[in-house]
Amino acid sequence: MKRTISAVILIVIFLPLLLHAQLDKIVIPAGTPEDKALQAISNEPDAQKKLTMYEGFVQEFASNPAAVAYGNWQISQHYQTASDLQKALEYGDKALASSPHNLDILVSQANVAQQMKNNGKVIDYALRGGEAYNSINKEAKPEGMSDQDFALRLEEEKNAAKSSYEFLEAAAFNAIVDEADAKTRMADIERFTPAFPNSRFEDQVASYAMMSLSELKDMSRLVAYGEKALAANPNSLATLTLLSTTYVEDPKPGSLSKAITYAQKTIEVAKADAPDADRSRKLSAGVAHSTLGYAYMKEDKTAAAVPELKAAAALLKEQDEQQYAIALYRLGYAYAKLNKVTEAREVLNEAVKIAGPVQGPAQDLLTKVNAARAKGK
Numbered sequence: 341m342k343r344t345i346s347a348v349i350l351i352v353i354f355l356p357l358l359l360h361a362q363l364d365k366i367v368i369p370a371g372t373p374e375d376k377a378l379q380a381i382s383n384e385p386d387a388q389k390k391l392t393m394y395e396g397f398v399q400e401f402a403s404n405p406a407a408v409a410y411g412n413w414q415i416s417q418h419y420q421t422a423s424d425l426q427k428a429l430e431y432g433d434k435a436l437a438s439s440p441h442n443l444d445i446l447v448s449q450a451n452v453a454q455q456m457k458n459n460g461k462v463i464d465y466a467l468r469g470g471e472a473y474n475s476i477n478k479e480a481k482p483e484g485m486s487d488q489d490f491a492l493r494l495e496e497e498k499n500a501a502k503s504s505y506e507f508l509e510a511a512a513f514n515a516i517v518d519e520a521d522a523k524t525r526m527a528d529i530e531r532f533t534p535a536f537p538n539s540r541f542e543d544q545v546a547s548y549a550m551m552s553l554s555e556l557k558d559m560s561r562l563v564a565y566g567e568k569a570l571a572a573n574p575n576s577l578a579t580l581t582l583l584s585t586t587y588v589e590d591p592k593p594g595s596l597s598k599a600i601t602y603a604q605k606t607i608e609v610a611k612a613d614a615p616d617a618d619r620s621r622k623l624s625a626g627v628a629h630s631t632l633g634y635a636y637m638k639e640d641k642t643a644a645a646v647p648e649l650k651a652a653a654a655l656l657k658e659q660d661e662q663q664y665a666i667a668l669y670r671l672g673y674a675y676a677k678l679n680k681v682t683e684a685r686e687v688l689n690e691a692v693k694i695a696g697p698v699q700g701p702a703q704d705l706l707t708k709v710n711a712a713r714a715k716g717k
Contacts, residue, residue: 363472363501364442366410374407391418409439413448420452428452429461441472443504450511459515463528466512470535473498473505513541516548522555542569547578554586562586577624580606584631588638596635603632612655619659626655630667633674642677649674653687665691665698672705681713 368374377400381393394411401407416431432449439445446469453461476497481490512532519525529549532539539545546569553562566583570576580602587599611617612625633648649671656664668691675684688709691702 363476363497364409364439366406366439366442368406368410374401374404377401378410387418391415394418405438409435409442409445411435412438413445416448416452420448420455425452425456429456440468441475443469443472443501443508446472447504447507450508454511459518462511462515463531466508466515467531467535469504469508470512473501473508474535474537476501509536509539509541512536513539513545516545522552526552526556542573543576543578546573546576547582550579550582550586554582559586559590563590575609577606577609577621580609581624581627584628588631588635596638599631599635603628603635607632622655623659623663626652626659626667627663628652629655630663630670633667634670637670637674637677642674645674646671646678661694662696662698665694665696665702668694669698669702669705672702672709676705676709676712681709684709685713 368378374397377393377397381390381397384390384393394414398408398411398415401411412431412435416428416435419425419428419431429449429452432445432452435445436442436449446465450462450465450469453459453465476494479494481487485493512528512535516525516528516532519528526549529545529552532545546566549565549569550562553559553565563583563586566579566586569579570583573579584599584602584606587595587602590599606628607625610621610625610628612622614621617625629648629652633645633652636642636645636648649667652667653664653671656667668687672684672688672691675681675687685706688702688706692699692706
């Protein structure tokens, strides 16, 4: 019999059969001096005395990695409960040094780092956990075990660790969202992707990646990342929208054609007129119509731009005020180019009521349209 301290992970102690395992699980054999010492500690009601006993336990069984990992982990949890988070992190790291692929300890450390609002540490622990979980698929099949039995065992191991994996995945994603520096955020995203392949946050991570690269003004890298993300998920509205809005501003030959293609694809995927269309889908479609109209104007197809920009304004009015203002400004410009002064004045008068970056250019254009109207009279 053995005392199993953690149900999720495996530390290799004495058993050659277990050398294939990629995750760590703390196992203390029953009846050993370590087991008896742990029973004595668990029977101690005083928290401070228990802490002292765990410190002695780690020193006494320093040659046993399982004992050291477990003792330091318990000390870490003591300090976390006492709100001494720095010491909790330090002892947790000592536990990880003895059991580096232990998802339970990595979850505990990520939790402490979250309490400390230390996003860098959250990312580090979470990604280590993701990599450890994914290593399950790399385990070597034991000699004499059938393929079916081995596949079943791997599936059971992954199911047992799934909740820890998902916690770490969410912790890493939240740290990315919370990161204000675009360069750091992008570096975290590049580490997140291989640690959490096919993540449930894949679309959002792609959006944050392209937003980060846009802030860094790294357009070539943005396009490359977006195209790669789109290859993995061709119907990602976030990626389609960002690529279309990026290409429409790119002066390189062929970029307008790509902007039009991606904007049309966005409209097709969003299905904004469907009964179940939510705000996100309507917003994506509205921005796509606006981008499409803008691209047509750049191609001197102003008449074709007008219905797209009208559709954009109709969709965006209730979804996003700033995107609505952009669509109105572009529509007013299109009407002005077509000498439809009355229509231009109408939409520009609406645009200048919206505070934001478009308000000034809309007012300037409205002034010019009014001057042209007065001159025409």
